[in-house]
Amino acid sequence: MRPTTIDGVLTELDRRIAHARSTSSSLGYFPALYRRVTARIQQGVRDGEFEDDERMERMDVVFANRYLDACAAHDAGARSTAAWQLSFEAGRMWPPLVLQHLLLGMNAHINLDLGVAAAETAPGQALPSFQKDFNHINTILASLLDSVKADLEAIWPLLGRFDHAIGSTEDVIANFSMRKARGAAWAFAEELAATPIAQHPAAIARRDAEVTAFGHFLLRPGFFIQAPMLLVRVFERGTVPSKIDHLAS
Numbered sequence: 001m002r003p004t005t006i007d008g009v010l011t012e013l014d015r016r017i018a019h020a021r022s023t024s025s026s027l028g029y030f031p032a033l034y035r036r037v038t039a040r041i042q043q044g045v046r047d048g049e050f051e052d053d054e055r056m057e058r059m060d061v062v063f064a065n066r067y068l069d070a071c072a073a074h075d076a077g078a079r080s081t082a083a084w085q086l087s088f089e090a091g092r093m094w095p096p097l098v099l100q101h102l103l104l105g106m107n108a109h110i111n112l113d114l115g116v117a118a119a120e121t122a123p124g125q126a127l128p129s130f131q132k133d134f135n136h137i138n139t140i141l142a143s144l145l146d147s148v149k150a151d152l153e154a155i156w157p158l159l160g161r162f163d164h165a166i167g168s169t170e171d172v173i174a175n176f177s178m179r180k181a182r183g184a185a186w187a188f189a190e191e192l193a194a195t196p197i198a199q200h201p202a203a204i205a206r207r208d209a210e211v212t213a214f215g216h217f218l219l220r221p222g223f224f225i226q227a228p229m230l231l232v233r234v235f236e237r238g239t240v241p242s243k244i245d246h247l248a249s
Contacts, residue, residue, distance in 0.1 A: 017031050059133075070084035
C-alpha cells in the first residue's frame with residue numbers, strides 16, 4: 001500500500017534502504033539521504049515550523065510517493081519516468097560516484113517530481129499560498145549540508161582534490177538542490193497550475209525529457225570532469241552497505 005503519512009514514508013524508505021544494504025546496491029544511496037531529509041521535515045511539522053503543517057505533511061507524502069511509485073515500477077520490471085529510469089540504470093554501473101548517484105536521484109525527484117507534487121498539493125489558484133512553506137524547505141536542506149559533506153569526506157579520501165577539480169562539493173549540492181533545482185521546480189509547479197489538468201500529462205512528459213537530458217550530463221559530464229572523478233571513484237572508501245550507513249546516519 002502507498003504511504004499516507006510521513007511515518008509511512010519513513011517505513012518504506014527504511015525497507016528500501018535495508019534491501020539495498022542486503023544486496024550491496026548503490027540504489028540505496030539516494031533513499032538513505034532522502035530519509036534524513038524526510039525525518040527533518042517531519043520534525044518541522046511536529047514543531048509547527050510551517051504555516052500549514054497538515055498541508056506540508058500531505059505534500060511530503062505526495063512527493064515521496066512519486067519516488068516510491070517509480071521504485072515499485074522498477075522492481076516489477078516496468079518503466080517509470082525516463083529521469084528515474086536513468087537513475088535506476090546507473091545503479092547497475094560501476095563508474096558513478098556516490099555523489100553522481102545522489103545527483104541523479106535529486107535530478108529526477110526535485111527537477112521533475114517536486115513541481116508535480118507542489119501543483120497537486122496546492123492546485124491552481126491555491127499554489128501561491130504554498131510558496132512560503134515551499135521555500136522554508138531550503139532552510140532545512142541548508143541545515144543538513146555540513147553533515148552530508150562530512151559523510152562524503154568519510155567515503156572519499158580524495159575529496160579535497162575532487163573539490164579542486166570541479167568546485168566545492170558542498171556548493172555543488174547546494175546549487176543543485178536549492179538555488180537552482182528547487183527554483184526550477186517551483187516554476188514548473190506554476191506552469192502546471194496555469195495549465196488545464198487534461199494537459200498535465202503532456203507537460204510532465206516534456207519536463208521529463210528535459211530533466212533526463214540533464215541527467216545524461218550528470219552521468220557522463222565529459223572527459224575533463226569525468227577523468228578526475230574516475231580517480232576519486234577508484235579510491236572510494238568502504239563497501240556499498242557502509243556507504244549507505246554513512247548517508248543514512
